[in-house]
Amino acid sequence: xxxxxxxxxxxxxxxxxxxxxxxxxxxxxxxxxxxxxxxxxxxxxxxxxxxxxxxxxxxxxxxxxxxxxxxxxxxxxxxxxxxxxxxxxxxxxxxxxxxxxxxxxxxxxxxxxxxxxxxxxxxxxxxxxxxxxxxxxxxxxxxxxxxxxxxxxxxxxxxxxxxxxxxxxxxxxxxxxxxxxxxxxxxxxxxxxxxxxxxxxxxxxxxxxxxxxxxxxxxxxxxxxxxxxxxxxxxxxxxxxxxxxxxxxxxxxxxxxxx
Amino acid sequence: xxxxxxxxxxxxxxxxxxxxxxxxxxxxxxxxxxxxxxxxxxxxxxxxxxxxxxxxxxxxxxxxxxxxxxxxxxxxxxxxxxxxxxxxxxxxxxxxxxxxxxxxxxxxxxxxxxxxxxxxxxxxxxxxxxxxxxxxxxxxxxxxxxxxxxxxxxxxxxxxxxxxxxxxxxxxxxxxxxxxxxxxxxxxxxxxxxxxxxxxxxxxxxxxxxxxxxxxxxxxxxxxxxxxxxxxxxxxxxxxxxxxxxxxxxxxxxxxxxxxxxxxxxxxxxxxxxxxxxxxxxxxxxxxxxxxxxxxxxxxxxxxxxxxxxxxxxxxxxx
Numbered sequence: 225x226x227x228x229x230x231x232x233x234x235x236x237x238x239x240x241x242x243x244x245x246x247x248x249x250x251x252x253x254x255x256x257x258x259x260x261x262x263x264x265x266x267x268x269x270x271x272x273x274x275x276x277x278x279x280x281x282x283x284x285x286x287x288x289x290x291x292x293x294x295x296x297x298x299x300x301x302x303x304x305x306x307x308x309x310x311x312x313x314x315x316x317x318x319x320x321x322x323x324x325x326x327x328x329x330x331x332x333x334x335x336x337x338x339x340x341x342x343x344x345x346x347x348x349x350x351x352x353x354x355x356x357x358x359x360x361x362x363x364x365x366x367x368x369x370x371x372x373x374x375x376x377x378x379x380x381x382x383x384x385x386x387x388x389x390x391x392x393x394x395x396x397x398x399x400x401x402x403x404x405x406x407x408x409x410x411x412x413x414x415x416x417x418x419x420x421x422x423x424x425x426x427x428x429x430x431x432x433x434x435x436x437x438x439x440x441x442x443x444x445x446x447x448x449x450x451x452x453x454x455x456x457x458x459x460x461x462x463x464x465x466x467x468x469x470x471x472x473x474x475x476x477x478x479x480x481x482x483x
Numbered sequence: 484x485x486x487x488x489x490x491x492x493x494x495x496x497x498x499x500x501x502x503x504x505x506x507x508x509x510x511x512x513x514x515x516x517x518x519x520x521x522x523x524x525x526x527x528x529x530x531x532x533x534x535x536x537x538x539x540x541x542x543x544x545x546x547x548x549x550x551x552x553x554x555x556x557x558x559x560x561x562x563x564x565x566x567x568x569x570x571x572x573x574x575x576x577x578x579x580x581x582x583x584x585x586x587x588x589x590x591x592x593x594x595x596x597x598x599x600x601x602x603x604x605x606x607x608x609x610x611x612x613x614x615x616x617x618x619x620x621x622x623x624x625x626x627x628x629x630x631x632x633x634x635x636x637x638x639x640x641x642x643x644x645x646x647x648x649x650x651x652x653x654x655x656x657x658x659x660x661x662x663x664x665x666x667x668x669x670x671x672x673x674x675x676x677x678x679x680x681x682x683x684x685x686x687x688x689x690x691x692x693x694x695x696x697x698x699x700x701x702x703x704x705x706x707x708x709x710x711x712x713x714x715x716x717x718x719x720x721x722x723x724x725x726x727x728x729x730x731x732x733x734x735x736x737x738x739x740x741x742x743x744x745x746x747x748x749x750x751x752x753x754x755x756x757x758x759x760x761x762x763x764x765x766x767x768x769x770x771x772x773x774x775x776x777x778x779x780x781x782x783x784x785x786x787x788x789x790x791x792x793x794x795x796x797x798x799x800x801x802x
Contacts, residue, residue, distance in 0.1 A: 227559075230592025237589025241582075248577070317573035321634075324537045324567050325590035326559035483499065483531075483540040 234327045235335050242339025245309060246346070253305065253343055254350065257297050261351045264293055265358045268415065280417055281448050290355040291442040292414035295376060297351045299434065302344030302377040303384040303405060306336050307397040310388035319481060329475035333385065333468070340381035341374070348373060361445055368453065369444030375460040376437040380405075382467035389474045389481070413438045418450045433459060487551045489515040489642050489673035490536070495545035497531050497697075505531040507697040508545065513675060513690070515550070515641075518668045520688035520705070521677045522782060528697040529677045530570060533646050537567045549642055563591065566640030568631045570647045576620035580611055580630050583619060584637050591638040598637065605633040609663060625656035632660065636667070643667060644675045649683065661687060681782055685709070693782065716774035717754075719744040722767040729760035745774060 246253045265286070273285030280288060313319040322332050355361065363369050383400075391397045412434030418426050429435055436456035443449035449456070475481070490513040497506040505528045513519045523529045534540030536547055538558055547554045552561040574583045581602050588598030606612045609629040614622055622630065628648055635643060645664065649657045657680075665687065668674045678684055684691065684705075691708055693701040701708060721744055728736050728744070734757055735747040744766075746757060761768060 227592075233592045233594055234590050237586050240589075241586055244582075313575070316575055317569075317571060318575040320539060320569065320573045321587055322590055323539055324562060324565070325587075326562040326592070327590050328559065478541060482538070483534060 230326070231328065231331050234325070234331050235338075238322075238332065238335025239338045239342070242305075242309060242336065243342055246305065246339070246343050253301070254347060257301055257347045258350045258354060261293050261297055262354050265289070265354060269358055281446070283446055283448070284359065286359040287361065287446065288417075288442075289415065290352075290359060290361060291445040292438050294348050294351050294355065295373070295438045295441045296409050296414050298344040298348040298373060298377050299380045299409060299437065300401065300405065301347040302340045303380040303387075303401060305343040306340035306381045306384035307388045307391070307400075309339065310336055310385055311391045311394070311397050314388065314391075314480065315394070323478075323481060329472055333382075333471050333475060336385060337378060337381040340384060341377045344377035344381070345373065348377075363445055364447035365444045367444075369441060371457070372437060372440035372444050372460070375457070375464060376441065379433075379437070379460060379463045379467060382464070382471050385471050386467065386474065389471075389479055392480075408432050408434045413442075413450055433463060436460060487515070488548075489513045489517065489550060490675070491548045492532070492536075493546050493548070495532065495535060495547060496543045497528075497535065497540065498543045505697050506535075506542075509694065509697070509699055510545075511692050511699055511702050513642075513673060515673050516668070516671055517673050517690055518665075518688045519673070519675045520684035520691040521675055521694065522681070522684060522691065523677075523694035527694045529694055530646060531697075532694070533567070533569075533644055533675075533677070536644060537565060538562060563638065564641045566635035566638060566643045568628075568635045568643070568645045568648045570650065572627050572631070574619060574627075574630070574634065576618065578619055579616050580606060580619055580622070580633070581615040583630065584634050587634045588637040593638065601637055601639070602633075605636045606630075609633045610659065625652045628652055629656070629660060632663065640672065642673045642675070646677050647679060648676075649678060649680060657683075714747060715750050716745060716747045718772050718774050719746065719761075719768050720770045721761075722769060725764060725766065727764070729764045729766075731757060731760050 269286035269289050273289065276285040279285050310319070313322075352361075384397075387397055387400050411429065412432050413429070418429040418435065421429060430451070436451055436459040439449040439451045440453055440456035440460065443453050443456075490511075492509055492511045495506050495509045496504075498504045509528070509532060521529055521532070531540055535542045536549070536554060538554060538561075542555065546556075549561045549564050552564065554561045578586075581599075584602035584606065585595065585598045588601060589595065593601070602615075603612065606615050609632055611622075611626060611629055611633060614626060619627065619630065628650075632645075632648065643664070648664075649660060652660070661683065664674060664676075676684065676688060688705055691701070691703065691705050692699050718739070721742055724738050724741055724744060728738065730736075733748055733752050736757075737745050739745055748757070758768065
């Protein structure tokens with residue numbers, strides 16, 4: 225068997241195992257984000273949003289909010305999936321099954337990222353389905369919509385992987401989402417347009433990478449964005465490459481994995 | 484059979500980040516088809532050596548070759564030839580044994596159809612087939628150990644490394660495990676075994692290396708090593724022990740209880756004269772056995788000798 229086909233088998237094994245895991249614990253992986261986002265739609269979109277009226281280009285607040293919440297779900301779940309799954313494998317030492325195999329590092333990384341993207345996109349699709357109960361959405365740019373979702377999911381899968389590699393206890397994989405990811409997401413234009421902010425807050429907001437992901441996706445769905453879409457994709461590609469290279473380097477050096 | 488050694492370890496060294504020197508230039512060779520024992524006390528460096536061979540530990544120097552393939556330079560190719568049964572349970576306990584085995588094969592690039600056939604074969608051979616679809620956490624300790632052997636067989640390795648595979652396993656399961664591993668070895672797989680049950684090593688292995696404080700203190704055939712033991716102690720079960728025991732030159736005979744005697748003597752000493760003396764004293768021997776495992780006795784001597792020897796184990800640096 226050639227190396228390429230062996231690697232393909234190994235890659236599909238990891239992805240299949242990750243998907244089986246997501247489905248095995250679906251009450252933890254799929255249902256909670258759906259419930260949380262439904263509450264967001266009801267409280268922010270329906271109850272409060274109905275008093276706000278049109279927010280930009282004639283879109284209702286519910287329509288404006290929906291892409292942000294979909295992207296937020298994708299980001300959170302991609303990150304959460306890989307950090308808990310890979311750290312769990314480290315904690316139980318099951319990761320050694322992969323480390324002693326002939327699989328190259330890029331296969332391990334790609335497999336876990338693909339699993340996390342699968343969860344991110346599944347939850348994203350669920351949340352989008354819920355959004356359609358509350359409002360109507362017409363995708364303005366399908367390719368941009370898909371590309372932004374995919375890149376956003378990959379970026380936070382890679383970030384979750386890095387977190388899992390460095391984590392020594394379960395608390396360590398909860399710290400980043402609580403103290404970094406959630407604030408950045410909430411301040412990344414999910415609930416509001418950064419154009420509403422005065423300076424210097426508008427400029428400060430532009431340092432937040434999540435702003436570019438949310439706005440690229442919003443542009444794909446609604447055709448409106450707070451940032452230049454080209455810049456948004458450049459930022460996302462930069463993070464994919466930087467975090468991907470960093471993840472591979474961690475695996476090569478065996479940080480937290482090999483003695 | 485191939486003339487390339489199954490394993491060549493060449494001046495392998497490992498110093499951990501905390502300064503502990505676990506391996507101080509270990510070299511050894513294991514021939515293809517061998518059943519090789521790697522023994523040593525806790526902390527001697529056995530698991531570090533196995534960790535380097537299986538690429539879980541990065542070496543600080545030296546190299547190891549598996550069937551001529553360097554573990555350092557051609558990791559993937561070398562790993563294809565190795566099956567590892569680690570000391571600690573290291574599978575996802577929420578997965579099913581069947582899935583654990585099939586996934587393991589997948590990591591080695593083995594197509595799913597073949598993987599499923601092999602999983603069935605090895606789970607059946609290790610008497611786990613009826614548990615194949617249960618969560619692994621529901622298995623007993625012995626079953627988990629057998630599952631790790633089944634998993635290690637999924638890539639049908641040329642070199643199977645077993646790191647204390649029978650720790651905490653009852654005697655019946657231990658025997659069935661050895662029966663399986665002996666069969667694998669008879670079919671041509673080279674086996675390296677570490678164990679604390681020295682009678683296992685004595686019964687199963689043809690060659691042996693003893694490692695202590697990161698250095699090989701003995702590396703020879705089992706037969707030659709056992710021949711080094713110059714004193715043996717026999718235990719006699721007797722019908723009854725009279726007040727006075729026979730005195731025999733070169734034999735230290737002592738009473739243990741009403742029905743047991745112990746005799747310590749040189750290995751070269753004949754047993755006929757002892758039996759003649761016991762018979763003359765009206766002592767009827769109903770059975771006899773070695774008091775301790777011979778390998779165990781040698782092992783203790785070698786390790787203790789190493790500790791008393793000046794200039795070893797970092798004593799030079801401390802002085």
